[in-house]
Amino acid sequence: MRVGYVVHTYPALSHAFIGREVAGLRRAGVEVRTLSIHRADDEHVLSREDREEAAATESVLPASPFRLTAAHLRAVSHPVAYFKTLRFALGRAPAGVPARLRQLFYFGEAVYVWAWARRHRVEHLHAHLANVATDDVWLASVFDRFTDRPGHWGWSFTMHGPTEFFAVERFNLAAKVAAADRVVCISDFCRSQLMLLCPPSSWDKLTVVRCGADLDRYRFRPPRPSSSRMAVLCVGRLVQRKGQAILLEALASLRGRVDATVTLAGSGPAEDSLRQLAERLGVADSVTFAGPVGQDELPSLLARHDVFCLPSFAEGVPVVLMEAMAVGLPVVSTQIAGVPELVTDGSTGLLVSPGRADALAGALAALAADDALVQKLAAAGRLVVEQRFDSAQCAAQLAGEFDRRPRAPSTPGSAEQDLLHDL
Known part of the structure; x- marks a missing residue:
């Protein structure tokens, strides 16, 4: 045809x-x-x-x-x-x-x-x-x-x-x-x-x-051994509906409880306001703006992080979530639209209500404190992608x-x- x-x-x-x-x-x-x-x-x-x-x-x-x-x-x-x-x-x-x-x-x-x-x-x-x-x-x-x-x-x-x-x-x-x-x-x-x-x-x-997700490109690796600092990755256009501002607020609320960094990969009209927000919240030294990332670079970028977070207000079913799950990163996202068809809360990832920085911080803190949960979510996440979201x-x-x-x-x-x- x-x-x-x-x-x-x-x-x-x-x-x-x-x-x-x-x-x-x-x-x-x-x-x-x-x-x-x-x-x-x-x-x-x-x-x-x-x-x-x-x-x-x-x-x-x-x-x-x-x-x-x-x-x-x-x-x-x-x-x-x-x-x-x-x-x-x-x-x-x-x-x-x-x-x-x-x-x-x-x-x-x-x-x-x-x-x-x-x-x-x-x-x-x-x-x-x-x-x-x-x-x-x-x-x-x-x-x-x-x-x-x-x-x-x-x-x-x-x-x-x-x-x-x-x-x-x-x-x-x-x-x-x-x-x-x-x-x-x-x-x-x-x-x-x-x-x-x-x-x-x-x-x-x-x-x-x-x-x-392309399972040949996004190969599973066991989660990295826990360390004193948790590296959180968010990939997406820097626009309001992706909710990166909520992630920065969550990062600020974790100060004193969890040593964490956030990498925001992507570009868009919200970049300046997000940089200003990071400064106001006092977390600018823990936030990296990585710019646009091509498909050639994304697997290695995922491999350098411990958790993938997508705190969107509106989505379809994000393929980047599938790719993160495929490589074995535990994921945290929001309970909106088609996302629960990919991520089952507590089983293949963690879901929180959209717009709730406190709930997002709680989910990230739970992952930082529980290696067994990280291992469980990583394995189950890869399995669901293999079964239902193989490109x-x-x-x-x-x-x-x-x-x-x-x-x-x-x-x-x-x-x-x-x-x-x-x-």
């Missing part, structure tokens, strides 16, 4: 799991072509694998005038489909000139996606995240199904959250689910949130395929989902007909 992957930015440092998924699908025998709506900047291309993927990935933006013109010239050979799809795109726009202009840009990108997919003889289009990539794939598929040529592709997207669930109308989630042939959800929680938005008639197209198994499951996708009809299906009834 030949599958086209369309992503907002690919490869991307914060979405390294997409690259692993693509690699896993290729190992499973799926021919995957990749298209990035926005070309990846150098900050996203840190590892050898990322450089190879970036070189092999075509991008829509910045636009090549020649390719963009060629795509639209090819598309206007189907004039009825072209103008019906343009009308559909504009009809989906919220009120206001800026929104309509944005839809016009999406239409322009979608025609490029359509021409790219036709050029590579794609049999199925798949988008990651319910953002502009999914908008473009949807419009490209609408256009394709309005043409009179045989062999229309099916299309799907992977729903992650949490961002889209904060603005369901802006992301038009219910309509995207109605139009797609299949929707891949990364967790049962994610699927339940889409079920809340969609009628029961759409529920059977919602399927759970989890993201996974190779997850990719094979996803390949099966693509294989059993409903064959796309020659014209828009019933769900799309509802959306297009006035065209």
